[in-house]
Amino acid sequence: MKISSIAAYLFCLAVGLFLARFELHTDDTGVxxxxxxxxxxxxxxWHPRHAWQWALLVGPWAPAADVWQLNFGTAKPDLSHTGGxxxxxxxxxxxxxxxxxxxxxLRKGVRAAAGQ
Numbered sequence: 001m002k003i004s005s006i007a008a009y010l011f012c013l014a015v016g017l018f019l020a021r022f023e024l025h026t027d028d029t030g031v032x033x034x035x036x037x038x039x040x041x042x043x044x045x046w047h048p049r050h051a052w053q054w055a056l057l058v059g060p061w062a063p064a065a066d067v068w069q070l071n072f073g074t075a076k077p078d079l080s081h082t083g084g085x086x087x088x089x090x091x092x093x094x095x096x097x098x099x100x101x102x103x104x105x106l107r108k109g110v111r112a113a114a115g116q
Contacts (some may be wrong), residue, residue, distance in 0.1 A: 003046075003071035004046075005047065007013040007028060008043060008046050008047050008050075011042075011043070011046075012054065012057050012058060015039045015043075015058055016057065016061035017057060017061070017062075018035075018048075019032065019035060019036065019039075019058070019061045019062055019065075020061045020062065020064060020065035020068075021065075022035065023061070023062045023065040023066065024065050024068070024069055024073075026097035029070075031105070034094060036058060036059060036062075036092060036095045036096055036099060037095055037098065037099040037102075038094040038099070039058055039099070040054050040055055040058050040059075040095075040098075040099030040100040040103065041099040041100065041102055041103040041106075042103060043100055043103065044099060044101060044102065044103025044104040044106075044107070045059070045104070045106060045107045046103075048103070048104030048107050048108065049104075051097075051101050051104040052097065052100070053096065053102050054096060054099075054100040055093050055094075055095075055096030055097040055099070056093065056096070058090050059089070059092035059093040059095065059096035060089055060092065060093065062088065062092050063085050063088045063089045064093065066085060066088065068084065
């Protein structure tokens with residue numbers, strides 16, 4: 001495995017921990033959506049062949065933080081059942097897919113424009 005791939009996975013882990021902590025300490029959904037899109041965009045630019053993977057590795061950290069809070073803290077009223085958590089998981093994975101594939105397409109476009 002290349003150093004670049006290892007660094008990307010470590011960055012992905014750091015992003016996931018950041019998103020989980022952010023989810024537990026704020027209720028600002030718009031900023032969290034921006035962070036998911038931004039970080040998956042960066043990862044999609046960095047490793048475009050793994051664009052689908054970045055969405056699956058980054059997105060579920062927010063629902064995982066909600067599950068943690070549900071079991072070990074005070075539950076949010078709208079996520080106290082399985083349907084809400086599944087919907088949230090689907091939404092963040094879709095956002096992650098949009099961000100990572102946008103990054104992959106941008107990298108492909110830039111490489112094509114540069115003639116590589």
